[in-house]
Amino acid sequence: MIEDKNPQRTSLEELGEFGLIEHLTQNFELQQASSIKGIGDDAAILDFNGKKTVVSTDMLVEGVHFDLSYMPLKHLGYKSVMVNLSDIYAMNAMATQVTVSIAVSNRFPLEALEEFYAGVALACKLYHVDLVGGDTTSSTKGMLISVTALGIAEENDIVYRNGAKANDLLVVTGDLGGAYLGLQVLEREKEVFKVNPENQPDLEPYSYIVERQLKPEARKDIVELLKKLEVKPTSMIDISDGLSSEILHLCKQSDVGCNLFEDKIPLDPTVISTSEEFQMDSTMIALGGGEDYELLFTIDQSDFPKIKANPNLTVIGHMTGKSEGAHLVTRAETKIPLTAQGWNSFNG
Amino acid sequence: MIEDKNPQRTSLEELGEFGLIEHLTQNFELQQASSIKGIGDDAAILDFNGKKTVVSTDMLVEGVHFDLSYMPLKHLGYKSVMVNLSDIYAMNAMATQVTVSIAVSNRFPLEALEEFYAGVALACKLYHVDLVGGDTTSSTKGMLISVTALGIAEENDIVYRNGAKANDLLVVTGDLGGAYLGLQVLEREKEVFKVNPENQPDLEPYSYIVERQLKPEARKDIVELLKKLEVKPTSMIDISDGLSSEILHLCKQSDVGCNLFEDKIPLDPTVISTSEEFQMDSTMIALGGGEDYELLFTIDQSDFPKIKANPNLTVIGHMTGKSEGAHLVTRAETKIPLTAQGWNSFNG
Numbered sequence: 299m300i301e302d303k304n305p306q307r308t309s310l311e312e313l314g315e316f317g318l319i320e321h322l323t324q325n326f327e328l329q330q331a332s333s334i335k336g337i338g339d340d341a342a343i344l345d346f347n348g349k350k351t352v353v354s355t356d357m358l359v360e361g362v363h364f365d366l367s368y369m370p371l372k373h374l375g376y377k378s379v380m381v382n383l384s385d386i387y388a389m390n391a392m393a394t395q396v397t398v399s400i401a402v403s404n405r406f407p408l409e410a411l412e413e414f415y416a417g418v419a420l421a422c423k424l425y426h427v428d429l430v431g432g433d434t435t436s437s438t439k440g441m442l443i444s445v446t447a448l449g450i451a452e453e454n455d456i457v458y459r460n461g462a463k464a465n466d467l468l469v470v471t472g473d474l475g476g477a478y479l480g481l482q483v484l485e486r487e488k489e490v491f492k493v494n495p496e497n498q499p500d501l502e503p504y505s506y507i508v509e510r511q512l513k514p515e516a517r518k519d520i521v522e523l524l525k526k527l528e529v530k531p532t533s534m535i536d537i538s539d540g541l542s543s544e545i546l547h548l549c550k551q552s553d554v555g556c557n558l559f560e561d562k563i564p565l566d567p568t569v570i571s572t573s574e575e576f577q578m579d580s581t582m583i584a585l586g587g588g589e590d591y592e593l594l595f596t597i598d599q600s601d602f603p604k605i606k607a608n609p610n611l612t613v614i615g616h617m618t619g620k621s622e623g624a625h626l627v628t629r630a631e632t633k634i635p636l637t638a639q640g641w642n643s644f645n646g
Numbered sequence: 647m648i649e650d651k652n653p654q655r656t657s658l659e660e661l662g663e664f665g666l667i668e669h670l671t672q673n674f675e676l677q678q679a680s681s682i683k684g685i686g687d688d689a690a691i692l693d694f695n696g697k698k699t700v701v702s703t704d705m706l707v708e709g710v711h712f713d714l715s716y717m718p719l720k721h722l723g724y725k726s727v728m729v730n731l732s733d734i735y736a737m738n739a740m741a742t743q744v745t746v747s748i749a750v751s752n753r754f755p756l757e758a759l760e761e762f763y764a765g766v767a768l769a770c771k772l773y774h775v776d777l778v779g780g781d782t783t784s785s786t787k788g789m790l791i792s793v794t795a796l797g798i799a800e801e802n803d804i805v806y807r808n809g810a811k812a813n814d815l816l817v818v819t820g821d822l823g824g825a826y827l828g829l830q831v832l833e834r835e836k837e838v839f840k841v842n843p844e845n846q847p848d849l850e851p852y853s854y855i856v857e858r859q860l861k862p863e864a865r866k867d868i869v870e871l872l873k874k875l876e877v878k879p880t881s882m883i884d885i886s887d888g889l890s891s892e893i894l895h896l897c898k899q900s901d902v903g904c905n906l907f908e909d910k911i912p913l914d915p916t917v918i919s920t921s922e923e924f925q926m927d928s929t930m931i932a933l934g935g936g937e938d939y940e941l942l943f944t945i946d947q948s949d950f951p952k953i954k955a956n957p958n959l960t961v962i963g964h965m966t967g968k969s970e971g972a973h974l975v976t977r978a979e980t981k982i983p984l985t986a987q988g989w990n991s992f993n994g
Contacts, residue, residue: 334698335806338807338899339737339806339807339808339899340702340732340733340734340736340737340807340882340883340884341700341701341702341733341734341736341737341739341795341797342700342701342702343698343699343700343701343737343799343804344698344699344700344701345696345698345699345801346694346696346699347696348693348694348695348696350682350691350692350693351691351692351693351694351699351796352689352690352691352692353689353690353691353692353743353745353778353779353794353796354688354689354690354779355745355747355779355780355781355792355794356747356781357747357748357749357781357783357790357792359749359783359784359785359786359790360786361786362749362783362784362785362786363783384688385688385689386688386689388688388689389687389688389689389691391689395701397701397703397794399703399704399705399792400705401705401707401710401790430701431701431702431703432703433703433704433705433792435705435707435710435711436707436710437707437710437790438707438708438709438710438787438788439786439787439788440786440787442705442707442749442785442790444703444705444747444781444792446701446703446745446794447689448699448701449689451691453693456691458683458687459686459687459688460687534688535688536688551686551687
């Protein structure tokens with residue numbers, strides 16, 4: 299919301315399509331031994347030495363998935379990569395390469411795309427992935443981003459969504475609901491800003507949840523941790539659409555039911571206090587919020603001793619037979635059927 | 647231009663995001679042994695047995711790359727895949743998988759997306775590639791498609807853009823300019839239709855070039871042919887942006903010059919007659935037109951006997967030292983410097 303009113307502006311037409319991708323990607327260095335050839339030919343060349351290749355792709359649309367009035371472009375570049383790496387980690391695989399394509403209307407100057415790619419570059423550097431391809435083109439309206447991520451894994455390490463069994467423990471990483479509440483705070487400040495552009499928002503009390511929204515981190519560390527702990531989940535998924543929706547995916551694909559315990563859902567103090575401020579129920583936010591990019595997985599009960607002391611991992615329930623269905627067990631010990639409250643982009 | 651005014655319409659909101667991708671991809675069967683896991687988890691799993699993996703990605707934007715007033719959605723689905731496969735073949739590799747992501751505004755009913763995916767399915771079937779992932783989301787305006795294609799090749803077979811040497815022969819497949827002229831015909835008919843919607847256009851005389859525009863084919867057959875002829879090009883690129891622009895890419899990346907002979911450029915009779923009708927120069931159209939998705943490559947002169955009898959392949963020039971520059975040698979035997987007349991999406 300605080301922006302330079304006279305930034306340097308170079309129109310995209312001055313560079314042309316070929317110059318543009320060259321310009322935007324000139325400082326990207328290949329970090330992965332599997333990246334044989336990156337940008338600059340018809341296609342990138344990768345070499346995974348016989349390991350399995352893992353591929354995931356996601357699209358982000360301005361006005362649907364992000365709002366540039368409070369999402370800095372560098373953060374958007376970073377988040378676009380994170381969203382895709384998260385899917386690779388959710389297979390218990392290591393991300394190795396990304397392709398990033400972007401369509402922008404001519405209201406975006408070159409400097410805006412440079413900011414976006416600076417975020418992509420930072421994500422690539424911190425997560426050790428290589429940018430190996432992409433496309434830049436014009437759109438008739440707004441900005442649209444498509445990222446494809448590639449990764450590798452040993453066949454035996456790969457974790458699908460369909461391996462959960464009755465009595466497995468349901469485990470979640472980190473804490474939930476922050477990204478959604480961060481978005482509510484940003485939306486509120488945007489409305490205030492519209493009424494009074496001189497007003498400087500104080501986001502300090504909300505810094506944790508605003509960062510969860512604007513600059514999420516994919517849980518590469520969890521894949522490494524699970525390997526170190528010698529735990530192979532029986533099923534795994536990343537939480538992009540809300541806990542409830544992801545649990546139902548695991549249940550459906552694994553043909554099992556689930557009991558989720560309300561009092562076990564990990565919440566940051568900021569999430570609890572901000573929920574109260576917005577007069578929202580923090581459990582509903584964790585169940586339906588989405589965009590936390592934490593990992594949700596199931597493990598055999600015999601693996602519990604290996605994970606129980608870890609502050610990154612919280613057991614929030616257990617799987618049951620399919621006929622028992624999927625339920626939330628509330629603090630009052632009543633059972634409520636879980637429904638997908640996941641964010642649905644077509645209801646936007 | 648001929649459309650059913652009362653087609654069946656199912657709104658996308660009725661299905662929701664998860665139901666939608668499941669619905670649209672339910673009839674896709676995996677055909678490639680390297681496709682271990684397709685759609686339905688966080689990521690697809692591929693296994694290339696130690697061969698090199700080739701990756702390419704492209705975006706197509708309504709109003710920039712296609713016009714739905716004359717581009718049937720099934721053709722668009724087909725073409726979206728072709729555009730990407732073409733990049734894989736241009737590496738002398740075989741395409742094996744694609745991911746297809748699509749953003750659409752709520753003006754599109756489910757049946758429109760089904761048509762689009764029918765085209766994707768046909769392309770996958772005919773070219774033996776597997777759809778292994780994708781994303782469907784809403785857009786605030788229009789339709790936007792992003793495709794990533796994967797392929798495999800033996801390391802020794804891969805052909806880059808940078809291997810051309812002075813005295814190599816410059817070879818092109820098929821004929822050029824048709825896709826661009828097909829677009830001109832379609833644009834003209836659209837204008838006629840605007841003035842008089844009762845007018846039924848007679849596209850019969852233009853069927854070849856209209857098909858080149860609406861339903862291009864990627865030259866998988868050429869990769870197979872080159873293997874059979876035991877010819878490995880020294881450099882290769884696909885013609886998406888016009889012959890001139892692609893030649894300059896090869897010259898720049900290979901650090902060589904080039905003489906292109908005007909009288910050798912392969913043109914279909916329809917291209918010649920339609921050029922005259924539009925009072926355009928057919929050479930300029932071949933040089934700048936784009937979207938033909940033919941392959942342009944260079945070979946060592948010693949390989950000439952192997953290719954000379956083949957009707958699919960035309961020698962159109964030869965490479966020179968870099969200092970000689972890149973020139974068109976006209977029918978009148980004057981030399982004109984080649985300039986990139988390639989279609990530039992930011993000038994749209």
